[in-house]
Amino acid sequence: MKRELAETKEYLKSVLEDQSSSVEQLQAANEELESSNEELQSTNEELETSKEEIDATNEELNTVNTELMERNRELTSLNDYIEAVFNTVREPLLLLSPDLR
Numbered sequence: 001m002k003r004e005l006a007e008t009k010e011y012l013k014s015v016l017e018d019q020s021s022s023v024e025q026l027q028a029a030n031e032e033l034e035s036s037n038e039e040l041q042s043t044n045e046e047l048e049t050s051k052e053e054i055d056a057t058n059e060e061l062n063t064v065n066t067e068l069m070e071r072n073r074e075l076t077s078l079n080d081y082i083e084a085v086f087n088t089v090r091e092p093l094l095l096l097s098p099d100l101r
Contacts, residue, residue: 086093
């Protein structure tokens with residue numbers, strides 16, 4: 001009976017040591033996960049900032065693109081007008097700048 005009690009005591013001691021080791025491993029894993037989570041949150045914040053900067057740049061590019069398209073329409077209209085003038089004039093045409101050059 002004493003031997004069985006001693007064996008049970010040794011078995012329980014072994015189980016407690018295994019459990020203690022498992023708890024330590026789980027705590028270490030939990031700390032690593034918390035650290036990884038903090039890094040991921042930091043990376044996410046950086047990505048959000050980058051996205052905001054990209055969105056702002058994209059908006060600026062859209063504005064510039066709209067302005068360029070309008071200028072292209074104006075230039076196309078002026079070019080069409082000049083071509084129409086050249087096509088209707090049958091005599092030589094001299095074009096001068098405001099300072100007569």
